[in-house]
Amino acid sequence: MVIKNFSNLIRRQAEKYGNREVFRHKDYKTNxxxxxxxxxFAQQVDTIAKALAELEVKEQENLATYTQNKPEGLIIDFAAYANRAVIVPLYATSSLSQIEYIINEAEIRFLFVGEQFQYDNAYEAQKVCPTLEKLIVLDSDVKLAKDDKTSVYFSDLYKLGEESNKAALVEVRTCAAKDEDLANIIYTSGTTGVxxxxxxAHSNYNEAMRIHIERLTMISDKDVSMCFLPLTHVFERAWTYFCLEMGIRIAINLKPNEIQDTIKEVNPTIMCSVPRFWEKVYTAVQEKISSAKGVQCVLMNRALKVGHRRNLDYARLGKKAPFGLELQYRLFDKVVFSRLRKAIGIPNGNIFPTAGAPLSDTINEFLHTCGINIVYGYGLTETTATVSCFNSVGYEIGSVGETMPSVQVRVGKDNExxxxxxxxxxxxxxxxxxxAQVFTEDGWFRTGDAGRLTDNxxxxxxxxxxxxxxxxxxKYIAPQAIETKLGEDKYIDQVAVIGDQRKYVTAIIIPAYEALKEYAAQKQIQYRNLEDLVKNQNIHKLIQERINILQQNFARFEQIKKFTLLPHAFSMETGELTNTLKIRRPIINQLYRAEIEAMYV
Structure with missing residues (x-):
């Protein structure tokens, strides 16, 4: 299949699909x-494309978006591509200093902002970013500063496009678009440094579209995809473009903290997510299983054994399950697993691509056992997302799947x-x-990740x-492996493993506060606030017992000897997490120097 440039993708698809739904979004005023x-959608893209031409946006000029997931974001993207312009997406949670750096480096003239938080930051940035001429505000409820004389609302820009006579210019640019044109400049979160x-380039995306079509043969334009991760993240961005290429309907989730509700309203068949989402699902289900009694407990445990055998020992390998096992599975799927999937909001689930951080093998197996088809994979911004992912048959638990078609992988020095x-x-x-530093002399990209290829x-x-x-x-320590294992526990939310040049391994742990409060209530543990609760010796003993069980399979030198519980979570605002929720170890080491030193006394 030949994939064409994104510059006229929406128009081409409109000719094919007409009045069929392309996406939906939630109007929070009407709910x-x-x-x-x-x-x-095609009309909206054409109108904004003309408006950009009226603003004298140049070919290959950098335009920036600083917004949550909104329909306007997709309109802006493809209007920019029609003009051969480049989109620089900023995370909606980015701080003032972060956006100032990017605006200045990319020499942004026009910045599209989502809601009040983004507008306020952008307006402040405009004072120290000499290239920034105009803010275009997507949300009409945003209140502009009294002395703001340059910002306009998206509706104003749309009106400009409706009254424009620049259609011919946009058409010339669209026809002149090349695969070598830059499409995006996506800034990495930066766990270290700037x-x-x-x-x-469009050629990168073209190839990403082609190889996903070749690999993911189980999807079609009958699927519905939930756009949940930030569209700034290459994973969601490339996936959403792939959905548009395939004609897959998209549900745009505006508020990430409401995904538990919106997923039940939409019932998507597909949703990209990071492991954290599924960790929470796993914890909630395990809680339900542990509280089950009598016949219900026996039924659920039997269902899990049957599901594991049928889905992992047979279906995973492309083998037909024995008749009796298949019969049992269908029964348990109807009375147990289908109800579980419905409770999550995915009663008709197809595939659920998952990447961005390590996913515990225990959780991965459990989800497949329950008939939730996790397509676990690996990729980077620098590789236009996917390098590898699970095949529908033959995937290996413990791996991140097989390399994508036409993508070459080798293991270099230090297992990189x-x-x-x-x-x-x-x-x-x-x-x-x-x-230059991230490419070898013979042109291979250095990922910075260590790994190996299996015999298969x-x-x-x-x-x-x-x-x-x-x-x-x-002794060398791989902290992510320990952190991922501890993350399986219902009482542990976030972990940062410490130990560089220290005599033993320790950890800063963020407990799962709600689960901890429930435990305290059951055990009649008295406390005034979270700070008081995490210092309680009974709580400390509970977490120690959980850690001891979870780290049994680690070598003694890898095991956590001491830990500190914090009464507040790591956050992006304080710099402990990147915009993609990865921990920034240097920041954590700096902020919690006193707590860390106390563990080595």
Whole structure:
């Protein structure tokens, strides 16, 4: 299948699908989902494309979006591509200093902002960003500053496009678009150092579309995809573009903290997510199982044994299950698993691509046992997302799947995973030295992740190389493996493993506060506030017991000897987490220096 440039994708698809739904979004004023057709979407893209031409946006000029997931974001993207312009997406949660850095480096003239938080930051940034000429505000409820003389609302821009006579200019630009044109500059979150702008061309996306069509043969335009992760993240961005390419309906989730409700309203058949989402699902189900009694308890445990055998020992390997086992599974699927999937909001689930962080093998197996088809994978912004993912048959638990068609992977020095292929980025924006450092002399991209290839060609990740540390006894520690295992526990929410150049391993732990409160109530533990609760010796004993069980399979030198419980979670606002929810170890080491030192007394 030949994939064409994104510059006229929406128009081409509108000709095919007409008044069929392309996406829906929730109107929070009416609390109703609003549907948009392909024809309407194409009209909106054409109108904004003309408006951008009226603003004298240049070909290959950088435009920035700073917003939550909103329909306007997709309209802006494809209007920009029609003009051969480049989109630089900023995370809606980005701080003032973060957006200032990107605006100045990318020399942004026009910035599209979502809600009040983004507008307020952007307006402040405008004072110290000399190139920034105009803010275009997507939400009509945003209140502009009294002395703001340059910002306009999206509705004003739309009116400008409706009155424009620039259709011919836009058409000339669309026809002149090349696959080598830059489509996006996506800034990495930066767990260390300043963020780097990854340059992705239309050719990178074209290849990403092609190889996903070849690999994911189980999906079709009858599917419904929930757009849940930030569209700034390459995973959701590339996936949403893939859905548009395939004609898959999209439900745009505006508020990430409400996903538990919106997923039940939409019942998507597909949803990209990070492991954290499924960890919470697993914890909730385990809680239900542990509280079950009598016949219900026996039924659920029997169902899990049957589901594991049927789905992992047979279906996973493409084998037909014995008649009796298949009969039992169908019964348990009807009375147990289907109810579980319905409770989550995915009664008709097809596939659920999951990546961005390690997913526990225990949780992965459990979800497949329950008939939730997790397509676990691995990728980076620099590789236009997917490097590898589970095949529908033959996937190996413990791996991140087989490499995508036409993507080459080899293991280099220090077991570093190296990648080559047409999805690999053009380089880092305005950073030639950093670009040179991440490519080998023969053109392979250095991922910074350590791993190995199995005999069957599956890719296994062992650790993020930069995260590896060595104790003072000379033992190497892979902290992510420990953190992922501890994350399975219902009483543990977040973990940062410590131990670089120390004599033993420790951890800063964020407990699951609600579960902890329930435990305290059951055990009649008195406390005044969270700070009081996490210092309680009974709570400390509980967490210690849970850790001891979870880390049994780790070598003694890898095991956590001491830990500190915090009364507040790691957050993006305080710098402990990146915008993609990865922990920033240097920041955590700095902020909690006193707590860490106390564990080594």
């Amino acid at each position: 109703q989902w609003v549907s948009t057709s392909w024809n309407k 963020p780097k702008g990854v340059m992705l 995973i190296l990648v080559k292929g047409a999805t690999v980025m053009k380089g880092y924006y305005k950073k030639p030295e950093e670009t 060609g599956a890719l296994v990740l062992t650790e993020r190389i930069k995260d590896l540390f060595k104790t003072s006894n000379g």
